[in-house]
Amino acid sequence: MILATTEFTITALLLGTFGVLLLTCALLGRTVERVGIPVVFLFLFLGIIAGSEGLGGLAFDDYLFAFRVGTVALILILLDGGLNTSLRAIRQCFFPAVVLATVGVAATAALVAGCGWLLGLTWSEAVLLGAVVSSTDAAAVFAVLRGGGIRLKPRLGATIEVESGINDPMAVILTVTATMIFLGSSPGPVQLALDVPLQLLLGLAIGVAVGYSALFLMRRVRLGTVGFYPVLTLGFGLVAFGAATLSWGSGFLAVFAAGVILGNGPLPYRSGLTRIHDALGWLSQVTMFLMLGLLVFPSALMPVAREGFVIALFLSFVARPLAVLVCLAPFGFPPREMLYIGWVGLRGAVPIILAMFPVLSGVPGAQKVFNIVFFIVAMSALLPGVTIRWLTRRLGLEAEGTPSPPAVLEVNSTSALTSELISFYITEPLAVCGATLADIPFPPESAVALVIRGEDLLAPRGTTVLQAGDHVYVFCRIQDKPLIELLFGRPQQD
Amino acid sequence: MDLSSILTLDRIRVPLVSGEKTGIITELIDLLAERGALRNRDAVLEAVLKREAERTTGIGYGLAIPHGKSDGCTQLAVAAGKPAAPVDFQSLDRRPVTFVVLLVSPPDQTGPHIQALAKVSRLMNIEEFRKRVDLARTPEELFDAIRATEAGEHTPR
Numbered sequence: 290m291i292l293a294t295t296e297f298t299i300t301a302l303l304l305g306t307f308g309v310l311l312l313t314c315a316l317l318g319r320t321v322e323r324v325g326i327p328v329v330f331l332f333l334f335l336g337i338i339a340g341s342e343g344l345g346g347l348a349f350d351d352y353l354f355a356f357r358v359g360t361v362a363l364i365l366i367l368l369d370g371g372l373n374t375s376l377r378a379i380r381q382c383f384f385p386a387v388v389l390a391t392v393g394v395a396a397t398a399a400l401v402a403g404c405g406w407l408l409g410l411t412w413s414e415a416v417l418l419g420a421v422v423s424s425t426d427a428a429a430v431f432a433v434l435r436g437g438g439i440r441l442k443p444r445l446g447a448t449i450e451v452e453s454g455i456n457d458p459m460a461v462i463l464t465v466t467a468t469m470i471f472l473g474s475s476p477g478p479v480q481l482a483l484d485v486p487l488q489l490l491l492g493l494a495i496g497v498a499v500g501y502s503a504l505f506l507m508r509r510v511r512l513g514t515v516g517f518y519p520v521l522t523l524g525f526g527l528v529a530f531g532a533a534t535l536s537w538g539s540g541f542l543a544v545f546a547a548g549v550i551l552g553n554g555p556l557p558y559r560s561g562l563t564r565i566h567d568a569l570g571w572l573s574q575v576t577m578f579l580m581l582g583l584l585v586f587p588s589a590l591m592p593v594a595r596e597g598f599v600i601a602l603f604l605s606f607v608a609r610p611l612a613v614l615v616c617l618a619p620f621g622f623p624p625r626e627m628l629y630i631g632w633v634g635l636r637g638a639v640p641i642i643l644a645m646f647p648v649l650s651g652v653p654g655a656q657k658v659f660n661i662v663f664f665i666v667a668m669s670a671l672l673p674g675v676t677i678r679w680l681t682r683r684l685g686l687e688a689e690g691t692p693s694p695p696a697v698l699e700v701n702s703t704s705a706l707t708s709e710l711i712s713f714y715i716t717e718p719l720a721v722c723g724a725t726l727a728d729i730p731f732p733p734e735s736a737v738a739l740v741i742r743g744e745d746l747l748a749p750r751g752t753t754v755l756q757a758g759d760h761v762y763v764f765c766r767i768q769d770k771p772l773i774e775l776l777f778g779r780p781q782q783d
Numbered sequence: 784m785d786l787s788s789i790l791t792l793d794r795i796r797v798p799l800v801s802g803e804k805t806g807i808i809t810e811l812i813d814l815l816a817e818r819g820a821l822r823n824r825d826a827v828l829e830a831v832l833k834r835e836a837e838r839t840t841g842i843g844y845g846l847a848i849p850h851g852k853s854d855g856c857t858q859l860a861v862a863a864g865k866p867a868a869p870v871d872f873q874s875l876d877r878r879p880v881t882f883v884v885l886l887v888s889p890p891d892q893t894g895p896h897i898q899a900l901a902k903v904s905r906l907m908n909i910e911e912f913r914k915r916v917d918l919a920r921t922p923e924e925l926f927d928a929i930r931a932t933e934a935g936e937h938t939p940r
Contacts, residue, residue: 718834720850720897728894730901771842771875772904776897779838 307579310335314575330670332575336582349583352648358580359642362573363457364544366638368526369570370454371548372563378447379549385448385620389630390456391489393616397634398423398463400608401600405661408596413471414654420467421644421658422604422665424460425453426637439681440688445626449633454549457639458542462488464643471652491538493546499529500550507557518558519565522551555706560699577638578666585663593657597664604665605672609634625684633677636669696746698739698762708766710738713777715759720776727751732772735765784898786884786906787930790861794818795922798867799883807870808832808849811862811885826855827887841874845881845917846907848900852890859888859895865919882907882916906932 314331340349349355379386402419406412440446462485503525512518526544533543556562590597610631617627644662647655681687700710715722721729726737726749740747741760747753755761760781765773774780794814801810808831816824830851834840841847862885869879884903888896906912906929915928 716837718830718837718851720834720852720893720900722893723852723890724893724897728897730898772901774838774875775840775842775848775900775904 306339310339310579311575330578330667330674332578333582333667333670336579337585337587338582339579340583340586349580352584352645355580355584356642356645356649359577359638359645362577362638363541363642364526364530365523365566365569365573367454367457367541367545368523368548369566370450371545371550372522372552372566374450374454374545374549374552376549376553378443379451381444382448382451385617385622386451386455388616388620389448389452389613390459393452393612394423394456394459395463396612396615397604397608398460400611401604404600404603404608405596408599410596410657411654413467413652414658416467417464417471417647417652417655418600418658418661420460420463421647421662422636422640423463424456424636424639425449425609425634426639439678441681442626442686442688445629445686446688449630452630454545455542458489458492458539458545459485460639460643461541462539464646468647468650468652471647472650488537488539489542491536492533492540492542493538495533495536495538496529496543496546497550499525499532499543500547500554503547503551504554504556508555515558515561519562522562522566523569525551574638577641581641581663581666585660589656590660590663593660594664597661598668600661601665601668605632605634605669626686629680629684629686632680633673634669635673636666640666695744695760696739696741708734708764709770710762710764711770711773711777712781713761713763713779714781715755715757715761716778717757719778721755721761722757724755725751726753726755729776732765732769735763735769735773738762738764784895784902785933786861786899786902787926787933789859789899790863790926790929792922792926794820794860794862795925796862796864797919797922797925799864802866802868803870804835804872805832807864807866807883808835808885811849811864811883812887814862814864815856815860815885815887820860821856821887823853823855827851827853829853830855831885831887839873839875841872841880842904842907843874843876843878844907844913845869845874845878846904847872847874847880847883848886848903849883850886850896850900852888852893852896854889856887856889859886859892859899861886861899863925865916865925 310332313335317331398416398419400419401422402415405415405418410418441449466481466484503522507518507521512521525547529543529547530540534540552563610628613631613634614627617630622630640662644655644659648659698710698712700706729737731737737749737753739762740749740753740755741762742756742758761777763773763777796810796814799807799810801807809828812821812824812828812831815821815827821827830853831849832851834851835849839847840849864883865881866883869881872880874880886896886899886903888899909932912928912932915932916925919925919928
């Protein structure tokens with residue numbers, strides 16, 4: 290009885306504290322994002338403050354637990370990333386992104402490892418460090434950009450986004466392989482060279498297969514409660530991970546691939562689903578940063594502070610930009626875009642999770658690597674984070690895109706629709722600008738559903754005159770889209 | 784409003800001299816200018832290119848309808864042409880363009896402007912019309928295809 294009570298108390302205390310941390314962060318988030326610091330960064334410090342050497346005095350050093358939570362977090366982050374990555378974006382930059390995510394990641398890892406070795410780390414420490422910090426996080430980049438109301442040029446944004454979706458699996462493979470090698474269970478170099486592409490291909494194939502099965506099933510099965518749909522997508526994400534990992538493929542790539550297939554298919558309750566996965570992704574991010582904060586001890590950080598800072602600077606200023614340059618130059622990217630992609634290589638939650646793996650496996654020096662990773666993650670969130678908006682504007686990489694409408698209208702449905710609700714931003718050159726709605730020869734089953742002018746929502750009438758600056762929602766059948774686009778221009782969802 | 788009532792034979796060119804998007808738009812505007820349909824050729828060209836930059840007017844089935852509103856013309860004016868070989872217009876269906884209809888009007892004639900656009904795009908939904916346009920080798924054949932199709936539309940079935 291006494292045991293049960295203490296267990297309750299401890300759980301309540303832990304969850305309550307976690308809740309307070311979440312609240313603090315969510316409330317401060319807006320202020321912090323305006324400055325340009327990713328919110329997750331705040332969590333890192335909250336974690337340290339709450340930790341055993343901070344004010345909170347929470348003793349937490351359970352790496353196994355943290356690693357398991359981290360794996361789930363990474364699955365959620367990648368699933369969300371996949372759901373939000375359009376096939377159009379992937380087509381736009383498939384080859385550059387793939388080269389960045391493979392060759393680029395390997396090159397970054399190698400450069401960081403070299404730097405670490407020069408600073409006096411042992412080979413195993415240096416190589417592990419390189420592998421762990423080699424992947425980037427687009428979610429952090431886009432959060433900072435969104436906070437400043439900036440949209441990147443399409444191909445540039447797509448490259449950063451797609452790269453970061455597929456480079457995590459590569460970093461995972463590198464880290465696991467390096468860990469295996471230092472534990473003495475090294476496969477031959479030939480097998481190693483074959484292993485990486487094989488794992489990626491297997492992961493991709495299984496992910497795509499799971500994605501399509503999921504779509505097939507979701508189109509045919511009607512669930513009783515709307516709430517079950519995210520459970521279903523989550524389930525498929527976990528199945529993709531499990532199936533791929535058990536077949537020696539890259540589980541993380543499988544999750545991302547399944548997410549992409551699902552996100553681009555005719556999903557029931559799409560907006561609700563993506564919102565839930567978005568929230569899960571963010572929760573995972575902040576949890577990982579909080580955990581990193583809890584796991585590091587300031588007293589243990591001090592001895593590696595010099596290495597940490599130097600390597601973090603080297604990664605930001607040399608390794609990442611150089612790797613990007615080598616990967617993208619053959620694709621004819623303009624120098625300013627390569628510079629930009631090189632600079633915005635923010636490190637997210639992934640290095641934190643990856644750094645736990647060697648610690649858990651008992652590789653000598655892994656603890657030191659973990660502490661250095663702290664510096665790299667913190668610095669790379671701060672340096673590009675604070676400068677990214679200024680740099681975007683300075684280099685003129687902002688999309689000349691249209692402002693997003695102040696109100697959003699959408700249709701939620703359980704089944705695939707034969708009609709669409711499309712939003713357009715009216716500019717002066719468009720045929721419909723200056724026309725009354727009655728003038729517009731809509732095909733049958735099509736109509737303007739809503740006009741948004743400034744802060745006002747206008748009920749569409751025949752006499753309503755469309756003006757430059759209006760946001761217009763048009764409801765039309767999919768086969769009539771070409772005519773609608775001829776008259777109204779580019780859909781805002783594109 | 785019928786396309787054949789606003790388009791005349793002397794505003795059709797088959798084949799077009801130019802083989803790329805901006806060149807074709809310029810060529811058709813110059814054709815209108817030669818026929819005395821425009822007051823300010825440069826202003827019209829600018830308006831059409833501005834509209835094209837918003838979103839491609841290649842709406843599929845090999846058809847593109849570049850258009851624009853400008854004070855450089857006094858009334859709705861239409862020109863049409865077929866390039867010698869299919870041309871890339873970054874069309875919605877990614878297919879190259881084989882038939883181009885250019886449409887310009889003064890800013891205060893938005894209604895007719897839109898009606899005409901819709902009219903042209905609907906013609907292209909008729910399979911028989913697409914076939915005839917595809918086969919047309921001269922301005923006359925193209926004009927006949929448009930006239931015949933529109934006449935057929937008016938006869939009750």
